[in-house]
Amino acid sequence: MAYEIECKDVTYTYPLSKKPAIKNLNLKLEKGKLYGVIGENGAGKTTLCSILRGFAPSFYKGTISGEVLIQGKPLSSYDEQISRKIGYVFQNLFTQISGIKNTVFEEVAYGLENFGVPVEEIERKVVDIMDLTDIMDLAEKSPFELSGGQMQRVALASVIVLDPEILIIDEPTSQLDPQSAESVFKIIKKLKERGKTIILIEHKVDLLAEYSDEIIVLHDSQVIKMGETRHVLSDLSLREHGIQLPQVTLLAEKLRESGMRIDELPITKKQALDLIQEKRS
Amino acid sequence: MEKTFTEKIQINKRNKIAGLYPATKLQIVILFSISTLIINSIKLTDAKLALLLIPWFALVPFMFAITGEFKKSMKSMKPIFVVAIFIIAVQTFIVSGGQTLWHWHFLSIREKGLQTAISLGFLVLNIAGMFTWMLQSTSTKEISRCFEESGMNFKVAYIFTSSLEMIKVFSKRSQTILDAQRSRGVETEGNLKVRAKAFFPTIVPLILGGIIGSEDRVLTLEARGFSIKGEHTHLFDLKKSGYERRMLVVSIIITLLIIAGRISLWRMK
Ligand SMILES: Nc1ncnc2c1ncn2[C@@H]1O[C@H](COP(=O)(O)OP(=O)(O)O)[C@@H](O)[C@H]1O
Ligand SMILES: [Mg+2]
Numbered sequence: 001m002a003y004e005i006e007c008k009d010v011t012y013t014y015p016l017s018k019k020p021a022i023k024n025l026n027l028k029l030e031k032g033k034l035y036g037v038i039g040e041n042g043a044g045k046t047t048l049c050s051i052l053r054g055f056a057p058s059f060y061k062g063t064i065s066g067e068v069l070i071q072g073k074p075l076s077s078y079d080e081q082i083s084r085k086i087g088y089v090f091q092n093l094f095t096q097i098s099g100i101k102n103t104v105f106e107e108v109a110y111g112l113e114n115f116g117v118p119v120e121e122i123e124r125k126v127v128d129i130m131d132l133t134d135i136m137d138l139a140e141k142s143p144f145e146l147s148g149g150q151m152q153r154v155a156l157a158s159v160i161v162l163d164p165e166i167l168i169i170d171e172p173t174s175q176l177d178p179q180s181a182e183s184v185f186k187i188i189k190k191l192k193e194r195g196k197t198i199i200l201i202e203h204k205v206d207l208l209a210e211y212s213d214e215i216i217v218l219h220d221s222q223v224i225k226m227g228e229t230r231h232v233l234s235d236l237s238l239r240e241h242g243i244q245l246p247q248v249t250l251l252a253e254k255l256r257e258s259g260m261r262i263d264e265l266p267i268t269k270k271q272a273l274d275l276i277q278e279k280r281s
Numbered sequence: 282m283e284k285t286f287t288e289k290i291q292i293n294k295r296n297k298i299a300g301l302y303p304a305t306k307l308q309i310v311i312l313f314s315i316s317t318l319i320i321n322s323i324k325l326t327d328a329k330l331a332l333l334l335i336p337w338f339a340l341v342p343f344m345f346a347i348t349g350e351f352k353k354s355m356k357s358m359k360p361i362f363v364v365a366i367f368i369i370a371v372q373t374f375i376v377s378g379g380q381t382l383w384h385w386h387f388l389s390i391r392e393k394g395l396q397t398a399i400s401l402g403f404l405v406l407n408i409a410g411m412f413t414w415m416l417q418s419t420s421t422k423e424i425s426r427c428f429e430e431s432g433m434n435f436k437v438a439y440i441f442t443s444s445l446e447m448i449k450v451f452s453k454r455s456q457t458i459l460d461a462q463r464s465r466g467v468e469t470e471g472n473l474k475v476r477a478k479a480f481f482p483t484i485v486p487l488i489l490g491g492i493i494g495s496e497d498r499v500l501t502l503e504a505r506g507f508s509i510k511g512e513h514t515h516l517f518d519l520k521k522s523g524y525e526r527r528m529l530v531v532s533i534i535i536t537l538l539i540i541a542g543r544i545s546l547w548r549m550k
Contacts, residue, residue, distance in 0.1 A: 055500060080509050088504040095497035098505070099443040102422060105286040106516065113514045114506035122516060123287045139286055144450045158505060 002072030004166060004197045005029040005052060010066035012047065012056055021047040021056075023221045025066070031165075034188070034198045036208040036229065039218030040242040045201045046091060048218065049168045052199065053088050054078075070166070084115065087164035089155055091171045091201075096155035097143040104146075105130070105139040108157045115162070125161055133157040133187050149180025156187055166197045173204060185211055209233050209246045209267040217243065234265035248272040287516050292420060296349040299418045300522030303427040305529055306415045312532045313340070316539045317407045321400055323543060328382065328392050334403035341410035345417075354417045361409045365402045372398035421445045426519040439507075 010025040022044050029035060037045050050056040054075050057064045068075040070085065078085065090096055101107040105126060112122045130136045133153045138146065143154060152172055159167070169188065173181035185207050192198060192211075202208050208215065208229070215232040217225040219241045225232055232238075234249055246267045252275070256262045260279070266272040294300035301309075317337065325332045345354040372394055379392025425442035429435065502508075 053504075055503075059500060059503070080506065083504055083506045083509075088500075090497055090501055090504075092497045095495075096501055098502065099498070100425065100439060100446055102420075102446075103290060106290055109516055111505035113516060114509050116509075116512045116514050119287060119514060119516060122514060123285050126286070140289065142450075144446075162505070 002069070003028045004031040004071060005199075006067075006069040006072075007051070008067040008069070010051060010064065010068060012051055012062060012064045014047075014056075014060060014062045017062070020221055022051060025051070025223060027216070027223075027226075029197060029199070031197050032192070032195050033213040034192050034200060034211060036212035036215045037199060037201045037218065038203070038205065038208070038215060038243055043218040044221045045218055046170055048216075049088070049170055049199060049201065053086050053168060054082065055088075083111075083164075084162050085164055086166045086168060087159040087162060089159050089167070089169045089172060091174070093148060093151050093155070093175050096151065096158070098158075102142060103140050104135060104143055104154055107143045107154060108135075108161055111158060111162045125163075129157045129161040132190055133160070134183065147180075149176050149183065152176060152180065152184055153187065156184070160191065164196070166199070167191060168199045170201045171203065172200075173202065173207070181207065203244070205233060205244050206246045206248075209249075217241070219243075230264070230267050230271070233267040236265075290517055292423065292517075292520075294522065297522045297524040298344075298348045298528070299350065300520070300524075301418075301528060302519070302521045302525050303415075303419050303423050304431065305525040306419060308529060309532045310411045310415050312536045313411045314408050316536050317404060319539050319543050321404055323546060324396075328380075328395060330396055331400045331403070334399065334407060338403060338407050338410070341407065341414065344411070344414045348414065348418045350417055354413055357417060358410060358413055361406065361413065365406045368405060369398045369402035372401060421449060422517055423519055426515065426517055429515075430519065435508075439502075 005027060006029070007025045007027040010022060011020050012022045012025075013020045025048065037048065039045050047056060050060065051064070051068060052075075054068070056062060070078065070082075075082075097107060098110050101110060108130060109122050109126045112125060117125070127136075130139060133156055135150065135153050135157055138150055138154070143151070146154060152175075156169070156172070172184050172188075176184065181204060188198060188200065189211055200208070200212065212229050214227060215225075215229050216223055217232060217238060224241065225235060225238065233246055236245070236253060239245060248269055248271070249265050249267050252262055252265045252272060256265070262275065266275050317334070320333050320337050321331045323333055324330060342351065342355070345351045348354070373390055374388060374394065376394035376397050377391050378394075379396075381389050381391055382395065383390040421442060424445065425438060428438040428441060
């Protein structure tokens with residue numbers, strides 16, 4: 001069976017840049033999984049996602065080598081319909097709205113209009129997605145008058161409504177307060193339950209620890225570690241590359257240093273609780 | 282039964298003039314502007330003043346009234362009135378040439394001055410007034426649908442629409458801020474410095490965001506199928522009010538009458 005996304009030794013350099021922004025990238029992403037991407041600023045996370053969507057090189061130009069396959073077929077063999085296969089939510093909040101629609105309802109509907117979906121179907125789909133992303137009460141508000149958290153949910157809705165099988169989401173919570181961040185993660189969880197393959201760039205490792213299946217760690221344009229979430233996030237050596245680890249992991253490490261026997265470091269509160277319970281009995 | 286969202290975003294105007302198809306409104310404005318220029322070339326009295334422009338201006342508030350938006354439109358004419366009065370005052374007293382019509386200490390009105398004052402002042406009032414009528418009675422949404430229906434390139438249409446939308450957001454936002462400050466007792470009326478201060482913090486990030494974000498914006502649109510070929514759906518259905526033909530015919534007749542009048546005046550000489 002083909003992988004949902006596969007990269008074979010991909011190296012990409014932006015125009016006018018001497019050094020590749022992504023080097024020797026090899027990935028095999030499976031359908032229905034949630035992949036967390038972490039790494040310091042400038043490590044190449046956004047570039048990695050642009051490569052998966054094809055914006056690098058089709059929009060940014062530059063040079064690319066290697067091969068990107070989407071569901072077994074080369075990315076270059078897809079036409080504009082790729083927008084319905086791969087949804088992309090960008091890093092910058094305020095450029096996510098189209099700027100030409102008066103209401104959130106119309107904003108979310110915009111993509112479907114472009115794809116020529118019949119009116120009744122648009123209404124039905126948009127209502128369904130507004131419900132999922134909890135923005136129904138904003139439907140008649142102007143997209144220009146939203147708070148950060150609301151805007152992010154509208155941006156998510158506008159992309160999800162196209163029903164892409166693969167979703168790329170670039171730092172959706174970096175400009176949000178903790179509560180809004182949590183609500184965005186809840187939406188992402190629901191999307192996963194709908195069987196989407198999700199690639200999520202995110203700094204909040206505590207949230208990633210809870211929600212993602214696998215983690216990809218980027219450092220200096222290269223993947224330095226990749227694998228099952230607990231395996232990656234309990235790797236203390238990642239701290240040397242400026243990567244934060246979950247709070248509970250650090251706490252457990254302290255306990256271990258002070259003499260407690262811990263085989264596998266926990267990364268979520270639940271795992272930590274299990275560990276404590278086990279120690280008590 | 283509860284209305285669907287698609288039904289809610291439709292624009293249903295009761296007033297047939299307000300509901301005219303935007304392109305028809307533009308045609309009317311153009312005809313009116315041509316007529317205004319012709320009227321401006323008709324000079325009355327010994328001082329050769331384009332006096333007919335003054336009664337002709339009555340058509341602007343008349344249009345506001347039959348569109349059912351008299352108050353709102355008059356309010357947005359305020360800055361245009363200010364500009365026109367300024368032009369008239371400056372031109373009257375400053376431009377020299379021709380006979381002196383009136384004189385008091387250092388102030389004097391010369392023929393040339395009064396001519397340009399009336400012409401320029403009322404050209405501005407008439408033409409800007411009619412554009413105000415069009416813009417006040419038409420929403421961005423209608424204009425943008427009209428662009429698309431006229432077969433304009435979709436990228437150009439996008440730029441037009443987003444600019445119009447931006448202007449609307451800017452002016453609304455600055456007004457909100459001024460209102461908020463006024464209610465807190467901050468003096469905003471007239472004081473330019475306070476106004477600028479109130480304006481700056483909101484406008485700057487928006488403009489900067491607009492410039493820096495343009496690359497991101499292109500990709501955002503792309504990710505939503507902006508440049509997809511083939512038939513697009515339009516949830517908003519731009520309707521005609523049914524008065525398009527009538528209004529256009531009346532406008533054309535008036536314009537033709539004015540042209541005829543102009544020609545016969547030449548003949549008489
Ligand atoms: N459009 C671009 N043109 C040239 N260089 C870029 C561009 N975007 C990013 N880069 C460079 O590529 C590297 C990786 O950037 P990026 O993928 O945005 O990192 P991250 O998302 O991990 O913060 C950085 O050194 C950055 O300066
Ligand atoms: Mg980035």
